[in-house]
Amino acid sequence: MRITFQEELEQVEASLQEEGDFVLRALRAAVNALEQADAELADEVIAFDDEIDGRYFSIQEGIQSLLARQTPVAVDLRLVLAMLHANLHLERMGDYCVTIAKLTRLVSDVDPDEGLVQAFEEMGQRAEEMIRVALDSFQRRDLEAASSLVDLDELIDRANRRAVERVLDLGGDVSKREWGLRMILVSRCLERIGDHAVDIGEQTAFLITGEFREFTDASHQGG
Numbered sequence: 001m002r003i004t005f006q007e008e009l010e011q012v013e014a015s016l017q018e019e020g021d022f023v024l025r026a027l028r029a030a031v032n033a034l035e036q037a038d039a040e041l042a043d044e045v046i047a048f049d050d051e052i053d054g055r056y057f058s059i060q061e062g063i064q065s066l067l068a069r070q071t072p073v074a075v076d077l078r079l080v081l082a083m084l085h086a087n088l089h090l091e092r093m094g095d096y097c098v099t100i101a102k103l104t105r106l107v108s109d110v111d112p113d114e115g116l117v118q119a120f121e122e123m124g125q126r127a128e129e130m131i132r133v134a135l136d137s138f139q140r141r142d143l144e145a146a147s148s149l150v151d152l153d154e155l156i157d158r159a160n161r162r163a164v165e166r167v168l169d170l171g172g173d174v175s176k177r178e179w180g181l182r183m184i185l186v187s188r189c190l191e192r193i194g195d196h197a198v199d200i201g202e203q204t205a206f207l208i209t210g211e212f213r214e215f216t217d218a219s220h221q222g223g
Contacts, residue, residue: 005070009079012062013139016083019055019090020135024128026052026097027193031124033101034186035117039108045101052094059087078210082203086138089196089203093131096189103182110179116166120183123159123190126152130197138204146201150215156194163187 026048033041063080066072072080130152137145164187167180198215206212 005066005072005076008062008066009076012059012066012083013079015055015059015062016086016090017135017139019052019059019087020131022048022052022055023090023093023097024131026094027124027128027131030097030100030104031121034104035121037104037108037110037112039105042101042104042108046098049094049098052091056087056091056094059083063087074210078207082138082207085203086200089199093193093196096193100186100189103186107179107182110175112179113166113170113176113183116163116180116183119159119163119166120186120190123156123163123187126156126159127190127193127197130156130194134197134200134204138200138207141204141208143205143208146204147215149198149201153194153198156191160187160191 026045029041029048030045032038033045063084067080130149133145133149133152136142137149164184167184170176170180202212202215205215
């Protein structure tokens with residue numbers, strides 16, 4: 001009976017990693033759509049969110065089924081709880097990718113500020129790195145790697161602040177100002193994706209130590 005339970009746990013965790021791969025694809029496509037002002041690619045990102053949501057609900061149902069049939073011991077229960085939380089954080093990341101895509105569609109006919117677009121490319125790369133570190137540390141039960149997400153998150157937070165400052169410097173052009181305001185929302189989405197990666201890191205720490213604590217309050221400022 002225990003072997004079957006462990007196998008099912010492993011299957012759910014494998015699905016969680018696959019969901020993470022889906023989120024990475026969505027994030028890369030969303031940033032590319034923004035960079036290229038590609039409304040068609042933005043539409044693909046929006047449609048692809050159904051795949052992420054499908055995996056999210058599948059994992060939720062799988063865990064509910066496990067708990068209905070089994071009474072996990074403490075270590076297994078920690079894994080179940082950590083996967084539930086990580087699953088939610090990944091689904092939220094997917095939602096932020098959709099928001100970026102929707103904002104891209106609204107401004108696809110506006111001549112962008114190239115410096116700001118490049119800044120978003122950098123933020124997107126950092127967010128991807130954080131997602132990979134979060135997923136890898138969860139898979140390997142690596143507390144040190146999970147803790148490193150705090151420093152990576154600070155880099156995205158700084159980039160977010162710089163993006164806001166650059167928007168404020170765009171001047172009085174009405175179309176530029178409207179574009180800039182929407183880009184502040186894009187920057188915020190990327191910053192929040194980083195926060196959710198930190199949250200997954202905190203679940204890894206809980207899984208390893210049995211104690212939940214936030215790595216730092218600063219990683220959740222404003223969100």
